[in-house]
Amino acid sequence: MKYLVVLLITFFVIQHSKLFAASSYARGEFCFEDRLVSRSTDDDFNEACMQYHLASLWAGSDGTVYEFVLTLTPIQSGHYDQIQLILNPGLGSKPMFRMDLNEDGTETNTIVYGGDTLVDGSKMQRSSCFGGGIPLFPDHDCPTNTVVVAGFGMGTTYLNMSEGMETTISKLIALKNITTGDTIDYTSVEAGIAKVMHKPLDSAIPGEKIHWYDAFVDTSATELDGNGQSVTLGDCDPRAGELNASCGDALSTYVTSKQTNIKNRAGATHTAMTNSANTGLQVAQHNGTSFDRGSTWTLGSGSTSNSGSGSSDSELVSYFGETNHSTIRTQRTKCDYVRCYWYKASP
Amino acid sequence: MTSEKKNLECVNFLLLLSVVLINACVQGGAGLDGGTQKSAPVVKANQDNQKKKVFVKPATGMIVLNSYSEINLSNFVRENPDAAYFSVNSENMVVVLDYDEASENPIVKVMNNPDSKKHLVIAYGADGNKIGSQEF
Numbered sequence: 103m104k105y106l107v108v109l110l111i112t113f114f115v116i117q118h119s120k121l122f123a124a125s126s127y128a129r130g131e132f133c134f135e136d137r138l139v140s141r142s143t144d145d146d147f148n149e150a151c152m153q154y155h156l157a158s159l160w161a162g163s164d165g166t167v168y169e170f171v172l173t174l175t176p177i178q179s180g181h182y183d184q185i186q187l188i189l190n191p192g193l194g195s196k197p198m199f200r201m202d203l204n205e206d207g208t209e210t211n212t213i214v215y216g217g218d219t220l221v222d223g224s225k226m227q228r229s230s231c232f233g234g235g236i237p238l239f240p241d242h243d244c245p246t247n248t249v250v251v252a253g254f255g256m257g258t259t260y261l262n263m264s265e266g267m268e269t270t271i272s273k274l275i276a277l278k279n280i281t282t283g284d285t286i287d288y289t290s291v292e293a294g295i296a297k298v299m300h301k302p303l304d305s306a307i308p309g310e311k312i313h314w315y316d317a318f319v320d321t322s323a324t325e326l327d328g329n330g331q332s333v334t335l336g337d338c339d340p341r342a343g344e345l346n347a348s349c350g351d352a353l354s355t356y357v358t359s360k361q362t363n364i365k366n367r368a369g370a371t372h373t374a375m376t377n378s379a380n381t382g383l384q385v386a387q388h389n390g391t392s393f394d395r396g397s398t399w400t401l402g403s404g405s406t407s408n409s410g411s412g413s414s415d416s417e418l419v420s421y422f423g424e425t426n427h428s429t430i431r432t433q434r435t436k437c438d439y440v441r442c443y444w445y446k447a448s449p
Numbered sequence: 450m451t452s453e454k455k456n457l458e459c460v461n462f463l464l465l466l467s468v469v470l471i472n473a474c475v476q477g478g479a480g481l482d483g484g485t486q487k488s489a490p491v492v493k494a495n496q497d498n499q500k501k502k503v504f505v506k507p508a509t510g511m512i513v514l515n516s517y518s519e520i521n522l523s524n525f526v527r528e529n530p531d532a533a534y535f536s537v538n539s540e541n542m543v544v545v546l547d548y549d550e551a552s553e554n555p556i557v558k559v560m561n562n563p564d565s566k567k568h569l570v571i572a573y574g575a576d577g578n579k580i581g582s583q584e585f
Contacts, residue, residue, distance in 0.1 A: 130515060139510070268513050294509030301514040314512070340512070354516035419573050
């Protein structure tokens with residue numbers, strides 16, 4: 103009998119513990135140095151750079167991620183080594199979906215695990231989809247270049263939103279350098295033996311072999327830190343030592359708010375946002391029988407700049423709260439999440 | 450054990466079982482991964498909703514050039530104790546809704562928009578309907 107009482111108490115504690123779901127949407131740019139620091143990196147962060155959109159459902163109590171949909175659109179591929187974009191090995195054996203649009207117009211969902219390849223470096227160049235084979239064009243862009251990957255029913259504390267969006271992205275995506283054998287993943291970044299960069303959507307990209315600080319920063323400029331103190335950016339060169347919080351604040355504000363200035367600097371280049379990246383996640387709604395791509399929830403902004411009209415979070419909630427979500431969520435394919443307009447070229 | 454005691458044990462067991470089942474039914478509904486979803490807690494603190502910039506300490510090799518605001522939702526959550534979801538419609542993107550177990554204060558960290566600092570925070574009930582909103 104006493105065991106039943108213990109069981110009952112435990113049950114009530116679990117039932118009444120604090121748990122509420124949180125849904126969130128984030129977008130930005132994520133760039134890799136494709137070699138370990140020990141191999142003398144140039145810190146230009148242009149070897150592999152992509153725009154991302156991430157919608158996720160997670161526990162507000164502890165940040166545990168239960169579900170995510172991630173799109174990745176390569177925007178810069180300045181690598182000399184042979185590289186692959188892979189799912190972070192730390193994700194382990196949790197099954198996820200990689201969603202593909204094939205050249206014949208069909209779509210396939212492939213179950214993938216941590217460490218599996220998402221896209222080969224040879225297909226990360228924007229121009230690659232316009233040459234050879236059967237060209238497929240979405241709305242003025244290349245659909246084969248946008249990678250969609252999703253995880254449902256994850257329940258993993260490895261992905262923990264309370265650690266921040268950047269860490270979550272870094273724990274999802276890694277880079278494998280086939281030439282050197284290096285893997286640039288969250289573990290190596292956390293240990294400081296590899297480097298990645300997070301920055302706002304539609305940002306400038308440093309020119310080849312130009313350190314990001316030289317490419318971006320006007321050393322005479324000042325910005326406020328988190329305490330409202332003015333910081334001269336010339337005092338925040340990361341090559342002089344690890345950035346402190348004050349410099350981190352000031353540089354972040356500068357890069358977020360001064361993109362136009364940065365794009366005009368001699369050391370910076372800029373790749374215009376791709377159309378598929380602009381549209382964010384366009385999730386086809388289910389009409390009770392099938393998915394209707396003419397009726398979508400827009401998770402994220404459809405704007406062409408960071409100052410756009412913003413995301414519609416009610417639609418984010420609608421997506422995660424749709425009728426029979428746990429059943430139909432695994433049935434969507436790539437073009438149920440991103441716009442896929444294509445035509446087949448005449449032979 | 451006498452038959453009376455056995456009967457008493459049996460009655461107790463059935464009572465406990467019924468309580469467990471009733472509790473499960475009361476708490477039922479859509480939630481994370483098909484599980485049970487609870488209302489957000491009523492927060493105790495009554496703090497202001499001032500925003501402040503926060504530096505997100507990255508991993509050693511991670512250079513983060515996004516900037517953030519932090520919104521304390523204590524008052525808002527207290528005014529919407531039945532909320533199951535809190536969502537932020539920011540002109541830039543929501544990043545993290547953090548949760549401080551000690552103070553029971555939900556905190557939203559939002560990636561800054563250089564052109565607008567306004568964020569519309571929305572509370573949703575477990576059925577997905579909006580039950581409150583406030584601009585910060």
